[in-house]
Amino acid sequence: MAVQAPAVVVRAAPRAxxxxxxxxxxxxxxxxxxxxxxxxxxxFVAAAILAPLISPYDPTVGVIGEAKHGPSLQHLMGTDSxxxxxxxxxxxxxxxxxxxxxxxxxxxxVFGCLVGALAGGAGGIVDTILMRVVDVLLAVPGIxxxxxxxxxxxxxxxxxxxxxxxxxxxxxxxxxxxxLLALRESDYVMAARSMGASPARVLLRHMLPNALxxxxxxxxxxxxxxxxxxxxxxxxxxxxGDPRVAEWGEMLTGxxxxxxxxxxxxxxxxxxxxxxxIGFNLLGDGLRExxxxxxKR
Amino acid sequence: xxxxxxxxxxxxIPILFGLSVILFMFxxxxxxxxxxxxxxxxxxxxxxxxxxxxxxxxxxxxxxxLNYLGQLLQGNFGASIIDSRAVADTFAIRFxxxxxxxxxxxxxxxxxxxxxxxxxxRHPNGWIDGLVTVVSLFGISIPIFVLGYxxxxxxxxxxxxxxxxxxxxxxxxxxxxxHFPIIDAVLSGNPGAVVDAFAHLILxxxxxxxxxxxxxxxxxxxxVIDVSNEDYVRTARAKGLTRKRxxxxxxxRNAWLPVTTVIGLQVGSLLGGAVLTETxxxxxxxxxxxxxxxxxxxxxxxxxxxxxxxxxFLTVNLIVDIGYAFLNPRIRYS
Numbered sequence: 038m039a040v041q042a043p044a045v046v047v048r049a050a051p052r053a054x055x056x057x058x059x060x061x062x063x064x065x066x067x068x069x070x071x072x073x074x075x076x077x078x079x080x081f082v083a084a085a086i087l088a089p090l091i092s093p094y095d096p097t098v099g100v101i102g103e104a105k106h107g108p109s110l111q112h113l114m115g116t117d118s119x120x121x122x123x124x125x126x127x128x129x130x131x132x133x134x135x136x137x138x139x140x141x142x143x144x145x146x147v148f149g150c151l152v153g154a155l156a157g158g159a160g161g162i163v164d165t166i167l168m169r170v171v172d173v174l175l176a177v178p179g180i181x182x183x184x185x186x187x188x189x190x191x192x193x194x195x196x197x198x199x200x201x202x203x204x205x206x207x208x209x210x211x212x213x214x215x216x217l218l219a220l221r222e223s224d225y226v227m228a229a230r231s232m233g234a235s236p237a238r239v240l241l242r243h244m245l246p247n248a249l250x251x252x253x254x255x256x257x258x259x260x261x262x263x264x265x266x267x268x269x270x271x272x273x274x275x276x277x278g279d280p281r282v283a284e285w286g287e288m289l290t291g292x293x294x295x296x297x298x299x300x301x302x303x304x305x306x307x308x309x310x311x312x313x314x315i316g317f318n319l320l321g322d323g324l325r326e327x328x329x330x331x332x333k334r
Numbered sequence: 335x336x337x338x339x340x341x342x343x344x345x346x347i348p349i350l351f352g353l354s355v356i357l358f359m360f361x362x363x364x365x366x367x368x369x370x371x372x373x374x375x376x377x378x379x380x381x382x383x384x385x386x387x388x389x390x391x392x393x394x395x396x397x398x399x400l401n402y403l404g405q406l407l408q409g410n411f412g413a414s415i416i417d418s419r420a421v422a423d424t425f426a427i428r429f430x431x432x433x434x435x436x437x438x439x440x441x442x443x444x445x446x447x448x449x450x451x452x453x454x455x456r457h458p459n460g461w462i463d464g465l466v467t468v469v470s471l472f473g474i475s476i477p478i479f480v481l482g483y484x485x486x487x488x489x490x491x492x493x494x495x496x497x498x499x500x501x502x503x504x505x506x507x508x509x510x511x512x513h514f515p516i517i518d519a520v521l522s523g524n525p526g527a528v529v530d531a532f533a534h535l536i537l538x539x540x541x542x543x544x545x546x547x548x549x550x551x552x553x554x555x556x557x558v559i560d561v562s563n564e565d566y567v568r569t570a571r572a573k574g575l576t577r578k579r580x581x582x583x584x585x586x587r588n589a590w591l592p593v594t595t596v597i598g599l600q601v602g603s604l605l606g607g608a609v610l611t612e613t614x615x616x617x618x619x620x621x622x623x624x625x626x627x628x629x630x631x632x633x634x635x636x637x638x639x640x641x642x643x644x645x646x647f648l649t650v651n652l653i654v655d656i657g658y659a660f661l662n663p664r665i666r667y668s
Contacts, residue, residue: 173352176644178606185640188628189360265477269610272479273625292483300487307480314475
């Protein structure tokens with residue numbers, strides 16, 4: 038006996054989904070710490086965009102005889118060991134840290150989502166193989182994995198993006214796969230499947246949107262660690278390796294030599310890293326509470 | 335219980351096997367002749383021929399891999415290009431230093447994190463809780479090297495309270511017997527050396543332990559709040575048991591479980607963090623060895639160290655998982 042197609046096609050009310058995001062946005066805007074985090078991020082984004090306009094000096098040109106001058110009215114954050122203006126370098130450094138950090142997280146997100154969606158969507162042997170690969174990558178401590186990849190690919194901004202991105206991808210892959218596996222058994226997914234939706238449609242239209250919220254939260258928190266990891270690579274001498282750009286981590290490379298006579302050279306780029314990481318951590322925690330009100334403590 | 339252990343141990347083997355394949359390919363996929371990539375500026379026709387010989391580069395790829403695996407299983411990781419010493423030998427000297435640092439950091443993180451988490455959980459959203467939240471936010475947002483240099487500046491350069499850098503004052507000329515700085519200091523019979531070795535450990539342990547501290551505090555807080563809302567805790571309180579007895583016997587027993595797992599997972603971040611901490615504090619452990627090996631393009635060392643770190647990380651988590659199953663019978667039978 039042929040199954041009759043339902044006479045009435047029930048469409049999902051568009052208001053419902055708009056309401057969810059709008060509710061979340063309202064909760065986020067009311068969350069003080071999250072807004073403070075957003076403010077921190079906004080300050081550094083502004084610094085990155087406006088760096089060429091507001092920097093008092095060229096961040097790459099040092100002045101002989103002006104090395105390691107302490108903070109003054111001429112040089113708000115002093116000058117570094119080759120006489121370059123530290124304030125201008127911190128401003129320009131925001132460009133590298135924010136772009137490399139966020140592009141690295143996006144790269145990890147894309148790789149991770151592809152693997153996670155394939156594993157959680159397909160299941161079976163595909164899932165088993167992909168998850169074993171993820172296990173292998175997770176067995177190597179994150180920063181060490183990134184260091185190994187840079188050692189292999191060589192220095193450069195793109196290489197750092199790939200290194201940090203790949204070290205985060207397994208975390209996103211696991212997260213997405215976990216949510217998809219849980220969703221696969223849910224009633225509305227079974228309903229969509231029984232109504233004849235193709236596997237791809239079920240995955241993309243029905244499952245993915247519901248698996249997004251933990252990914253958004255995790256990606257925001259990962260941006261904080263990515264900024265720290267990118268700076269760590271720079272500090273270890275595995276940064277962009279380009280004398281034409283300023284990078285916060287690289288600015289801290291010779292710090293042991295600054296301890297005695299120029300501690301401000303540690304303080305200013307260090308503070309820039311910490312404040313931007315705090316920004317993303319606060320925003321990430323706020324997003325978690327906004328997107329999942331049950332978690333609100 | 336035995337079946338659980340066997341199953342978990344067997345589960346770790348394919349991971350290490352997969353990692354060994356990836357690391358094997360790591361050297362083979364370097365652009366150009368792997369021998370030249372390995373040797374770099376040290377390359378001479380004679381040395382290149384020697385590398386070809388030891389790596390068996392003229393044989394088929396799977397034969398090369400099987401040889402590599404066979405060597406690994408015998409504990410032979412190859413030799414450094416820089417000083418020609420076997421990786422295993424240098425590792426034996428450097429690893430104790432990293433272990434001491436990691437244990438120091440773990441003691442700092444767990445010893446402070448659990449009481450802080452319990453304190454914060456006692457009055458959720460109170461001022462202590464707020465303070466703990468701010469401190470742990472700081473802990474996860476500050477890079478190890480920034481915190482390390484800041485601590486060194488405040489406590490060593492400005493206040494002269496603690497020594498920097500190194501694991502022990504070289505002027506004490508303590509004989510390296512076990513290569514653990516503190517144990518060697520104890521064996522030297524010089525009480526001053528013991529105090530010095532402990533003093534040298536404090537700042538790097540704090541720098542390395544800051545992230546685990548933040549995480550252990552958060553998890554303890556969440557776990558204690560969670561368990562405190564259970565019915566049996568209310569029953570215990572209603573029976574008139576003292577607060578201390580309820581806290582210790584009823585809440586903490588169960589709150590420990592998630593905390594244990596998280597502590598195990600922190601070992602990975604500690605091993606990764608050791609790379610930065612040892613560089614900042616001038617400790618000649620395995621972490622700073624990773625950095626110098628990369629700067630020297632000493633790929634055989636880098637490859638071996640990544641494999642060894644992963645093995646340690648998996649082993650520790652295996653032990654934690656087994657301990658967890660021991661503490662929590664529900665895991666064993668599921």
